[in-house]
Amino acid sequence: MAPALCAICTESRALIIRPKNHQKLCKACFIAIFEAEIHHTITTTSLFSPGDRIAIGASGGKDSTVLASVLKTLNERYNYGLDLVLLSIDEGIKGYRDDSLETVKRNAVQYDMPLKIVGYDELYGWTMDQVVEAIGKKSNCTYCGVFRRQALDRGAKMLGIKHVVTGHNADDVAETILMNLLRGDLPRLSRSTSIVTGDESSEVRRSKPLKYAYEKEIVLYAHHKKLDYFTTECLYSPEAFRGSARSLIKNLERVRPSAILDVVRSGEDMAKLVPEQVTGISQCKSQKVSLSSADGEEEGGGGCGTNGRDSGGEMADMEKKLKEDEEASSREVDITAAASNPMNGQRHDRIPNKPESGKTRKQASGRKLTRQTLGTCKKCGYMSSQEVCKACVLLEGLNKNRPKMDIEVDAADEESSTLRRKMEGLALAAG
Amino acid sequence: MASEENILILVEFTGGLEMLFSDERKHKLSVPTKDSQGKAVTVGWLVDYLCEEVMKDSRKEMFVLDGHVRPGILVLINDADWELEGEASYALQPKDNILFVSTLHGG
Numbered sequence: 001m002a003p004a005l006c007a008i009c010t011e012s013r014a015l016i017i018r019p020k021n022h023q024k025l026c027k028a029c030f031i032a033i034f035e036a037e038i039h040h041t042i043t044t045t046s047l048f049s050p051g052d053r054i055a056i057g058a059s060g061g062k063d064s065t066v067l068a069s070v071l072k073t074l075n076e077r078y079n080y081g082l083d084l085v086l087l088s089i090d091e092g093i094k095g096y097r098d099d100s101l102e103t104v105k106r107n108a109v110q111y112d113m114p115l116k117i118v119g120y121d122e123l124y125g126w127t128m129d130q131v132v133e134a135i136g137k138k139s140n141c142t143y144c145g146v147f148r149r150q151a152l153d154r155g156a157k158m159l160g161i162k163h164v165v166t167g168h169n170a171d172d173v174a175e176t177i178l179m180n181l182l183r184g185d186l187p188r189l190s191r192s193t194s195i196v197t198g199d200e201s202s203e204v205r206r207s208k209p210l211k212y213a214y215e216k217e218i219v220l221y222a223h224h225k226k227l228d229y230f231t232t233e234c235l236y237s238p239e240a241f242r243g244s245a246r247s248l249i250k251n252l253e254r255v256r257p258s259a260i261l262d263v264v265r266s267g268e269d270m271a272k273l274v275p276e277q278v279t280g281i282s283q284c285k286s287q288k289v290s291l292s293s294a295d296g297e298e299e300g301g302g303g304c305g306t307n308g309r310d311s312g313g314e315m316a317d318m319e320k321k322l323k324e325d326e327e328a329s330s331r332e333v334d335i336t337a338a339a340s341n342p343m344n345g346q347r348h349d350r351i352p353n354k355p356e357s358g359k360t361r362k363q364a365s366g367r368k369l370t371r372q373t374l375g376t377c378k379k380c381g382y383m384s385s386q387e388v389c390k391a392c393v394l395l396e397g398l399n400k401n402r403p404k405m406d407i408e409v410d411a412a413d414e415e416s417s418t419l420r421r422k423m424e425g426l427a428l429a430a431g
Numbered sequence: 432m433a434s435e436e437n438i439l440i441l442v443e444f445t446g447g448l449e450m451l452f453s454d455e456r457k458h459k460l461s462v463p464t465k466d467s468q469g470k471a472v473t474v475g476w477l478v479d480y481l482c483e484e485v486m487k488d489s490r491k492e493m494f495v496l497d498g499h500v501r502p503g504i505l506v507l508i509n510d511a512d513w514e515l516e517g518e519a520s521y522a523l524q525p526k527d528n529i530l531f532v533s534t535l536h537g538g
Binding site (some may be wrong): 001004013016024027062091154171215218219220223224231246247250251253254284418 | 514
């Protein structure tokens with residue numbers, strides 16, 4: 001078979017066939033067009049302004065590594081005037097995140113960008129290893145996703161940065177659109193299509209500059225540019241529903257490669273049809289800017305394994321379960337009252353929280369997810385579309401389920417938390 | 432060993448696939464030039480060969496599904512997308528570099 005020549009330069013041998021239009025390209029032309037398209041996405045959506053400080057949610061995986069590399073290239077080539085910083089979340093998963101963080105540290109040197117790492121341990125008082133030890137492998141992705149989303153906001157705030165970019169690609173967006181469609185969740189479908197969440201008034205905006213980039217091309221870009229990225233699946237359980245959506249997308253891509261971008265476009269068109277009273281987004285803004293979804297129901301923000309990026313569907317179940325737990329525990333007056341103490345003792349709260357009665361909290365977490373408006377969490381003060389953010393709801397559940405002796409320990413004594421958890425581990429193992 | 436009946440190729444696994452192949456990224460293989468029916472060996476033949484002879488891991492479905500390389504795994508033949516080279520029907524040449532990259536792992 002005579003080698004095909006590049007459709008653009010017509011000189012070099014074609015190495016890449018583009019999924020979206022079957023165009024055959026050589027390596028140099030592919031890299032150029034891939035970068036030009038990201039530049040196009042950035043300029044047509046007015047994603048950045050000169051002087052912006054941007055945190056790149058960096059996991060060490062292919063997507064965020066390509067994002068960092070491309071943003072650095074474009075920032076220099078087109079004088080965006082951006083100050084780029086790598087922001088990594090350490091979920092506390094031994095044998096997974098500690099290895100990938102080494103990759104991010106190398107990336108920081110390779111791209112000459114400052115790196116900030118924030119840990120679940122320091123933010124919430126729990127590592128994911130400990131969460132899994134406490135709740136098992138089922139639905140731990142929900143916790144991880146909710147925590148990561150807020151952790152990125154918090155990390156950005158620590159850095160004084162108001163805009164976080166993540167490496168979500170077209171395949172991820174198509175997957176999320178399909179999942180929301182299959183759940184009949186129009187508000188989320190609407191939000192998941194938007195390239196930016198949050199607006200000028202939000203503390204931290206988020207965006208996905210790779211939203212229209214095929215995962216296949218991201219991997220090929222990383223390969224041909226010889227980028228240093230990390231590839232190991234998260235050790236914890238895959239999310240079955242997302243896995244199925246993912247397989248469906250990949251199977252569709254094989255038969256009809258343009259399907260992925262077609263799903264993204266369909267999602268965007270459907271989003272426009274979702275009435276404002278459902279999304280809480282004003283129609284005139286819905287194409288570009290949507291309500292911030294700080295609670296983690298969207299993608300987790302670059303950094304989780306393939307299977308764990310979304311937690312939306314399980315969230316409702318989780319809330320129901322937590323509400324039931326709460327109702328059950330409210331019958332045991334003493335335990336409920338005592339349980340609120342370790343919560344306040346966690347380093348979860350950087351902003352001092354006001355004391356709350358158990359009653360208020362109960363009403364808050366029992367709210368229905370109908371209309372969502374942006375506000376701040378009553379407990380931790382971070383962005384939330386509900387009175388109490390999902391991170392706080394989940395944390396409360398986690399802390400409440402600690403053994404009783406736990407509650408008697410002085411919760412303000414932070415040094416004791418590690419010991420407590422060891423004791424808890426023993427108690428669990430014994431049980 | 433290095434008779435006319437064998438060709439040397441380099442097979443590489445990345446993107447997480449290496450874990451299915453003894454955590455080794457690069458495998459130098461000496462493969463016969465002809466298959467059992469006397470036809471020139473192809474990438475399709477190689478995929479079967481890798482499954483049967485090289486992969487120690489039992490999770491074959493993470494590499495091959497329904498007789499095809501699993502969707503989401505890219506195959507590059509000397510750096511070119513195998514779709515440009517006739518996919519599974521490409522006949523292996525001496526010193527070929529066949530790269531399997533999974534796109535399915537975390538971002």
